[in-house]
Amino acid sequence: MFIARAAWRLLVGSVILLAAVPALAEWAINMPRGVTPISHEIYDLHMTIFSICVAIGALVFGVMFFSIWKHRKSRGAKADNFHESQTVEIIWTVIPFLILIGMAFPATKTLIKMEDMSDIEMTVKITGYQWMWHYDYLEDGVSFYSRLDANSNKTRQLDSGLNPGDVPDYLLNVDKPLVLPVGVKIRLLTTAADVIHSWWVPQLGVKKDAIPGFINEFWTQIEQPGVYRGVCAELCGKDHGFMPVVVKAVNQDEYQAWLQSQRDVTPKTASL
Amino acid sequence: MSAVKTNYYVPHHTAWWPIVGSAGLTGLLVGASMILNGASTGSYILVAGLLITLLMMFGWFGTVIRESISGLYNARVDTSFRWSMIWFIFSEVMFFAAFFTALFYARAYSLPWLGGMGKGVVTNELLWPAFEAMWPSNGPANIGGAFKVMGAWGIPAINTAILLSSGVTVTWAHHALKADHRRQLILGLALTVILGFTFVALQADEYIHAYSELNLKMTTGIYGSTFFMLTGFHGFHVTMGAVMLTVILLRCIKGHFSPDSHFAFEAVAWYWHFVDVVWLFLFIFVYWF
Amino acid sequence: MSTTAAALHDHHEPQLTGIKRWLLTTNHKDIGTLYLWFSFIMFLLGGGMALIIRAELFQPGLQIVDPQFFNSMTTMHALVMIFGGVMPAFVGLANWMIPMMIGAPDMALPRMNNWSFWILPFAFAMLISTLFMRGGAPAAGWTMYAPLVLQTGDAFPFMIFSIHLLGISSVMGAINIIATVLNMRAPGMSLMRMPLFVWTWLITAYLLIAVIPVLAGAVTMLLTDKFFGTSFFNPAGGGDPVLFQHIFWFFGHPEVYILILPAFGVMSQIIPTFARKPLFGYASMVYASASIAFLSFIVWAHHMFTVGMPLAGELFFMFSTMLIAIPTGVKVFNWVATMWRGAMTFETPMLFAIAFVVLFTIGGFSGLMLAITPADFQYHDSYFVVAHFHYVLVPGAIFALIAAVYFWLPKWTGHMYSEALGKWHFWLSAVSLNVTFFPMHFVGLAGMQRRVPDYALQFADFNAISSVGAFIFGTSQLLFLYLVIKCIRGGPQASARVWEGAHGLEWTVPSPAPAHTFNTVPDSEVIRRETLA
Ligand code: HEA
Ligand code: HEA
Ligand code: CUA
């Protein structure tokens, strides 16, 4: 079974290797653009910086390979002897500096926006455990744990003999997702009960460490309803790879209904 | 065309001590690890490793002293030793810097955060509601229980005076050595050694006082941690320095040094000034403020 | 007194053979050889661990190792590669080449030199023995973050103390290099005539003595937190787990330049040689290296953007990190300008050097992307970071080492290596390396986190590709081993100059270099000629 699947992958891998370029579009090879204003800004920033790097790279490597081709000895090139030029040195110190300043502006703007904690409408406290998450709706007295779903958990055991391909959203599904309303500025607090974890949902453009004894705050505002999947990003021990995050974003009515249903099941305890 | 010999002394294929030292250090640390893991056999290994390490030090330093006395080292070799000692001391400075960082960080950053200052509001409200940040502190969970602080103006102040005077006496001895005043040299150095060991003794007394009367222990939260780590490593360095000074004193008595060739003396004196300066920082930031 | 010394020199020294020669040696060349072989063994060991990682990641699901052991592999792979592979290898090169390059008879402190090396096998024996201990080898990542690392079993004190030993070795090695460079240069070898390899190593040595003790302090605090009840990293006692990260990265960031600066030095020797043209911008190369070293002390928190620093901190560390692109850019541009209008040939060392310039720069670009704080919130702890650092480390540090070995092997052994095999080695390595590490950018951006033994299905294809590449890359290194052994055993006699365009004192002595070079001070006219070039 294992051998067969391994062989299959090896085959697929080699084929893909050969046919890679045209097929690229079908795979996730880039950062998702996400569903929050911040995630869009991050995506644009990422693409801008990336393009600048590609351009610089093309230029530098272009010059280099031209020189390698043109000034090779086998082509009869005679070595020059120049080895200094203050002008050039100044130019290629100043121009990168200007480029960097150009990058720093949008980056700073986005960062400042991310740190803006005003106009918060609701707060969820997220606590990392080895190896699950605990969510606590501070204003509404609802709280629960969220673990890797049973199906993935069974399949991911060493030598389980089960095929991950048969599990929907393998390793990215939980028993109980975090439900959030769309269009609302939500404050999220992270902390941990044992070791450091990190709460990451790429589509929301957020990743924040959950540190025992301390609370970090950040915010998100989801634009579209949907299910957004993420993971624990900080190594937290043996099952670090098996504590996903699932956020279910719903519209306000649905959210209220969900809250009501939860109030009935969550025991009324202090929300600490 | 020159055929100048460099005359730099390179000991050829005779280095037994390094490999002995590696084995000794490893024994020491493996033994210590085993003890920490609760395996009692570790203590034998530790002692064996320690003995081998000491043997190495005697042997190695002995070799170097013999080579030095027999005149194998020229001025160039001397300069190599000097650069090495200076940068070794610098590396020690950076070692202490790590612990000072812990101290400053706790006082300026983690405690205020836990106590609800600035960004720490939520942390304080939700996790450590009753906690107020101040220094000294053993943290919001009051780790180690109520404790009293080691005041600056008792033993620590006396110890400051002792170390500062020892800095003076060692300098005096150095001047005496350069002026070839044997009696003053030995007197100055002997005084330095006495002052050094007095410092260590007082420090030990202070620790006993802290443990038995102030309930101030290594386990007393961040205050106890930084206090004992900083003063402990410093005390260890003073002890080493005092032992080194003792060796130098003995060598002075034996007449090993001449007014213009006494690198070992100077190296130890530098080292002594270094522990002196570290102490001043300790006195100011650990005891005083 | 000099008469005695001279007398001793003239004496024929006892010629030790067998194991004793290696155990007791004080000769910089022997010690360099020891370092290089040791590091190669460590490279195979660390690479073997990488292959276990890649085998497990070949497809989704767990097939080979359990998650705890996987984390041990990740942790040990990094520790072995960095502290056992790259660092000792560069110290080995320094030992072999620095005395020859500056016209010194040996390293400044030959006996301590021996000790710096011989601590290493002991330290690694300690570290590697943890694989067989109760609770397994360390598994909290090479970054050893508290509090997770405090959950390590019996391995814990062994890991801490082995790091102390490695630190002692590094600091002694660095001190030796500083003393050698500052004190042992032949008359006429002024600082601004030193080959760049010597310069970059001098700067690296300063980085080492400044940050290795800080690492020692950090792990000492881990030790006392675990066994003696201190609260450095425990918030209940007023400490902070993030404090460990600050101290660790104050070491950790300069550490990555410790791994790359000597590589820059190697490039600056090789590229002019095969371009048959003097290095462009010698002085600016020196200043750029120094600026990189200086900046490396004030950028550490770019590894910790997600821990919740204040805005001002995030901005400061973003800007300072971005600045490093400038001096690094100067270096890249200078290398390109050195090639410009040269008369290039492409022997194996030059091939590796060209690949270095391209692929290291790609790694540098992804580094710059990581420096952009808001974007790093997405990249952090994803495979994008893994891609970044393998690009700067493997075609960076490792390629520089390989290039250096090809470059100086004829000088060391007196034989030419097989150019055909060398080219095979190059092309296999350069291609398979990109197959291994390039896809990691994709899966990282798409959301795959690092340090996991298993992953979601959408990452399966690229991981399979990576794994295939890793096995090819690994196997190609066996070719290198074969080639080196073959070259040591025999081959065409190498001339003193070896390469047509080579300049520097090391090329004025015969190949193989005799055990003792420059017991006689080299002629200052020769120095002038070889260093102006
Ligand atoms: C040899 C090792 C090495 C080197 C040289 C570098 C070089 C750089 N690194 Fe990297 N880095 C690592 C090894 C290295 N790194 C490792 C091991 C980690 C992960 C550790 C861990 O978590 O386990 C890491 C992680 C890491 C992070 C943290 C990522 C995260 O965890 O979130 C960041 C963030 O800023 C970063 C940035 C940089 C930058 C800006 C450079 C710069 O020095 C790069 C500069 C070079 C260039 C930019 C290219 C050449 C320049 C030009 C051609 C000029 C013109 C260019 C422009 C103006 C754009 N690195
Ligand atoms: C100098 C440093 C260095 C070097 C050279 C390498 C080299 C390699 N690294 Fe490593 N790596 C790190 C430093 C380095 N790495 C660091 C710092 C981390 C982070 C750790 C952490 O998260 O804490 C890391 C993490 C890391 C990961 C992520 C692990 C995780 O997040 O869980 C992966 C995954 O693919 C990986 C792969 C590889 C591979 C395939 C190579 C290859 O280049 C290795 C190639 C060499 C060989 C393969 C050996 C030679 C050949 C043999 C022994 C024969 C084998 C026989 C056959 C092929 C049949 N490395
Ligand atoms: Cu929780 Cu990783």
Ligand SMILES: [Cu+2]
């Ligand atoms: Cu860094």
